[in-house]
Amino acid sequence: MKKNKYKILVLTDLKDSTSTTIKSTISLSKMIDGDIELFYVKNASDVVKRDNQLSAIRTINGEYRAANKKIQNLIKSVSDDYHVTINYRLAIGNVKNEIVTYIEEHQPDIIVLGKRKSKPLNFIGDNITDFILKTHNGVIMIAANENPLEPNKKLSLGILNGIEQTSNIVFAEDLISYAQKPLKLFKIIKSSNTTKETNSLEDKQTVEYxxxxxxxxxxxxxNYLSKKNINLLCIDRDKKDGNNKVNTSKLDIKDVISKLNVSLLLSGNSNSYLHQ
Incomplete structure (x- = not known):
């Protein structure tokens, strides 16, 4: 019996890069057979500036209609191009509380966040990327605005610290099957001169850096990710260390996110929930 589709949640602030984030999400959904839902939250304190209850209600309703129209136009522009249905929800309230409530009620398998100009997604000055890293045990994709994933095109995939690090990404084999060959493996180890070698692993041609x-x-x-035109790098965020490799917890995942100008796919923790 076929498993249910993966649930993909896109958290957005409706900035200019949102359409690029959605495009990368569509590409991911086509590779792994996922359903996409976009979620936008507007902080209530940014909408309601007065104490008058009637005025506040009118302001909230007006903001809701404007956001609803903007989301519909945004979704239509990309879903029509790629023949993909994208559902959406929007809310006005406390941003973090609304996100937590959504995650608890819908249990998404993958959360997608946008990234602009080497900065993670922020709402009202709060670092939502940092918040999601602490809140969501499942897979997280940080979608870069440059060199996005392209729907219906081969994926330029890189894997950090060995192909075995994809064990906490249940759809890793689907991604690998869509990836350009040879597969690019990148390792950061405790002590060695910088080297480059080519090998074969499980009948899949790979190049290792x-x-x-x-x-x-x-x-x-x-620099190497840019030189090799990688548009998605898989990273295991579980706290494992072996074979002289440096795990991502020692690299500081927040530092990795801020400094790598490429879309990142962060694995779920070993105890993460996955929708089946």
Whole structure:
């Protein structure tokens, strides 16, 4: 019996980069067979500036209608191009509380966040990316505005610290099947000269790039990702360490997110919930 589709939640602030984020999400959904829902939350304190109850209700209703129209236009412009249905919800209230309520009620498998100009998604000055990393145990995609995933095109996939690190991404084999060959593997290890080698793993041709851990390791990795035109890098955020590799907790995942100008797919933690 076929499993249910993966639930993909896109959290958006409706800025200019949202259409690019949705495009990357559509590409992901086509590869893994997922359903997309976009969720937008407007902070109530940004909408209601007066104590008058009637005036506040009118303001909220007006803001709701304006946001609803903007979302509909945004979704139509991309869903028509790629023949994908995108559902959406919007709310006015406390941003973090609304997001937590949504996650608890709908239990998304994957949460997608946009990233602009090397900065993670923010609402009202709060770092929502940091909040989601702490709140959601499932898979998270940080969608970069440059070099996005392209629907119906081969994926330029990179994997950090070994192909075995995808064990907490249940649809990893689907991604690999859509990826350009050879598959690019990147390793940051505790001690070695920077090397490059080609090998074969499980009948999949791979190229491996190995870097020594140090102050410039993330910058070096970023340069190679750009040079090899990678548009999605898989990272395991579970706290495992072995074979002389440096795990992502030691690299500081927030530092990795801020410095790598590429879309990132962060694995779920080992105890994460996955919709079946």
């Amino acid at each position: 190995v870097f020594e851990h140090g102050d410039n390791s993330i910058s070096t990795l970023s």
